[in-house]
Every structure is written in structure tokens, then in C-alpha cells.
Amino acid sequence: MMRNLLVGVAAGAAGTVALNVATYADMALRGRPSSAAPAQLAGVLAEKAGLPLAADGEDKAGNRKRGLGALFGYVTGLGVGAAYGLLRPSLGNLPAPLAGAGAGLAAMAAGDVPLAVTGVSDPATWGVSGWAADLVPHLAYGLVTAAVFDALHGE
Numbered sequence: 545m546m547r548n549l550l551v552g553v554a555a556g557a558a559g560t561v562a563l564n565v566a567t568y569a570d571m572a573l574r575g576r577p578s579s580a581a582p583a584q585l586a587g588v589l590a591e592k593a594g595l596p597l598a599a600d601g602e603d604k605a606g607n608r609k610r611g612l613g614a615l616f617g618y619v620t621g622l623g624v625g626a627a628y629g630l631l632r633p634s635l636g637n638l639p640a641p642l643a644g645a646g647a648g649l650a651a652m653a654a655g656d657v658p659l660a661v662t663g664v665s666d667p668a669t670w671g672v673s674g675w676a677a678d679l680v681p682h683l684a685y686g687l688v689t690a691a692v693f694d695a696l697h698g699e
Contacts, residue, residue: 548629551696552689556625559647559689560618566681576677582613584664617655624651625689632693640690648686652678 571578586609590597598605628647635643656678659665670678 545630548633548697549626550629551693552625552627552629552632553622554625554696555628555689555693556622558692559625559651559685559687560621562688563617563621563651563681563685566684567677570677570680581659581665582616583609584613585659585662586610586612586616588662588664589658620651620654621685624654624685625693628689629693632690632697640694641687644687644690645683646686647689648682648684651685652682655682 570576583606587597587605590609590612597608624647627650628643632643656665656667660667667675
């Protein structure tokens with residue numbers, strides 16, 4: 545079980561790199577800005593937890609929010625990878641692309657649900673291009689996570 549967990553974390557790390565590459569490639573190709581939502585979510589969560597991010601200036605508060613937003617993304621990627629590592633052996637002969645799509649959708653939900661619940665973003669307003677910009681990198685995450693897990697797990 546511990547081996548599956550660790551292999552899942554490693555696979556999730558590779559998947560997170562794939563997600564970031566897909567996201568930055570999209571930004572470069574379409575000329576779109578990065579999302580401010582992770583930083584906004586970090587600010588909302590820090591406020592709810594009573595953590596004063598602006599104690600020594602707004603510039604540092606903004607930097608902290610952006611840093612925490614990025615760290616949340618890594619925690620999500622590694623955490624979903626860990627869960628994948630624990631669950632994948634019990635999924636039997638489920639094809640890796642299907643398992644990977646499931647992992648990608650789980651990662652997407654782990655990132656998007658907090659945005660909706662806190663009111664930072666309303667997914668109903670994203671439109672097709674917004675959903676595509678979210679879905680494609682998460683599917684890349686899931687497919688790479690599944691492939692790396694299988695390669696390291698010896699499947």
C-alpha cells in the first residue's frame with residue numbers, strides 16, 4: 545500500500561508538470577493571461593483561517609496569495625496522485641486512458657469546487673473557451689498520471 549501511495553505521488557508530480565505545460569502552452573498560443581483565481585482563493589481561505597497576509601504591505605500580501613495559490617495546485621496534483629495510487633490497483637482491468645481521464649476530472653473537481661463554494665469564481669459563466677482551458681490541462685494531468693503510475697508500478 546505504501547509503495548502504491550508513493551508511486552501515485554510521483555505519478556501525480558509528473559501529471560502536475562503536464563498540466564502546467566499544457567496551461568502555459570495555451571497561454572502562449574492564445575495570448576491569454578494567467579488565472580487570478582488561485583491567488584484569490586488563497587486570499588479567501590487565509591482570511592477565513594485568520595491568517596494576516598497583508599501584515600507588512602499589500603505587495604507582499606499579493607505575492608503570498610500567488611505563492612499559496614500555486615502551492616495549492618501542487619498539493620492538489622500530489623494529493624490526487626496519491627489517491628490514484630491507492631485506488632488504481634482496485635480498479636482491475638480498467639483501461640489506463642479511462643482511469644487517467646477519471647484522475648484528470650477528479651483533479652479538476654478538486655480545483656474547481658473550492659472556487660465555486662467560496663464564490664471566487666462561477667463556473668456557469670466560464671463559457672466554452674474557459675471550460676476548455678480548464679479541461680484540457682486536467683486531462684493531460686490525468687493521462688500522464690496514469691501512464692507514469694503504470695510505468696513505475698510495473699503494469
